[in-house]
Structures are given as structure tokens and as C-alpha cells.
Amino acid sequence: MPMQHHPAPILDEHWQGYELARDDTFRYVWIWQGSNIRLIALWIDGPDYAYEHGWCYPRDLELVARAVAEWDPDTQDEPMGWHKRPTHPVRQAPRRDENPEYNRPRCEHGSYYQDNGCRVLNCRDVNAYQDRARTAPEGTKA
Ligand SMILES: [Zn+2]
Incomplete structure (x- = not known):
């Protein structure tokens, strides 16, 4: 329905x-x-x-x-x-x-943070995303 x-x-x-x-x-x-x-x-x-x-x-x-x-x-x-x-x-x-x-993923503040970031400083979804990007081996970056 x-x-x-x-x-x-x-x-x-x-x-x-x-x-x-x-x-x-x-x-x-x-x-x-x-x-x-x-x-x-x-x-x-x-x-x-x-x-x-x-x-x-x-x-x-x-x-x-x-x-x-x-x-x-x-x-x-x-x-x-x-x-x-x-x-x-x-x-x-x-x-x-x-x-x-x-x-597409949105942070807890409603932003499409992978493209636009987030207006909230120290947004934990953005921080986690950046941490993953930093530590991911080459070729596996999302
Ligand atoms: Zn956010």
C-alpha cells in the first residue's frame, strides 16, 4: 500500500x-x-x-x-x-x-555530508567518514 x-x-x-x-x-x-x-x-x-x-x-x-x-x-x-x-x-x-x-547517506543533521559536508561543527558522521577515508587502503575508498 x-x-x-x-x-x-x-x-x-x-x-x-x-x-x-x-x-x-x-x-x-x-x-x-x-x-x-x-x-x-x-x-x-x-x-x-x-x-x-x-x-x-x-x-x-x-x-x-x-x-x-x-x-x-x-x-x-x-x-x-x-x-x-x-x-x-x-x-x-x-x-x-x-x-x-x-x-545517499545523510548525517544526523540531515546533510548529504559526503558531497556537502555538514553545517554543524564536529559532526560525528562527517568525522567518522573522514576517518574512514584516511585509514581505508587505496582502492577501497567509498
Ligand atoms: Zn551533521
Whole structure:
């Protein structure tokens, strides 16, 4: 089943947030989280007290709604527009091979760091990537 987008967000009483969409596996709900909005992926057939994936956005509901509306979770690992991924591991789309450009690795701050680096100083994903590049034997560099 492809992503089902709701014409109007559905209140989630437990999380005190709103469900924007769902697919076969997850419900996608936004919640207030400190100075951010967090988009969370809740298992449809799983426990309701924990979420599997989360992405932090600025407090801009339009931005979050648009990011979810434009996201194809079947072929795209993660949505766009967030600035922090508080969960691990990174979500993998079931048909991610169809969109390798989109699904290039992103750091925990949402940057395609292998091409563009990251705006956050000492980003640990960038540091780990540079360490690997330094220590990898010739010919095996990613
Ligand atoms: Zn980063």
C-alpha cells in the first residue's frame, strides 16, 4: 500500500500530536518537542509507547506537512527538511534501490555530508567518514 495522506490531520490522544499519513508499517505523527516539532514513525501493529524513527523540524507546521506530503516512503528512506535525527538506525525504504540519488547517506543533521559536508561543527558522521577515508587502503575508498 502506498502512503495514505489524510485530508485533515488526525488527533492522536496518546501522543498529543497529529497523524498526517500512514503506510503498511508506520503511522507518521508530529508532536511538539521542546523548541522543535518531531515527526515520529509509530508501528501500526506495535507498541504505542515508543516510536521507531524520529526527525526534528523547526516549529513550522507547514514545513512538516509539506515534507510528509512530498515524501515517498516506499522509495525514499527519510523525508526532507529536518535538522536532527534523534533515532537510530536510519530508516531504509523497502524499494530504496530505485532512488539511489535521494538515498545517499545523510548525517544526523540531515546533510548529504559526503558531497556537502555538514553545517554543524564536529559532526560525528562527517568525522567518522573522514576517518574512514584516511585509514581505508587505496582502492577501497567509498
Ligand atoms: Zn551533521
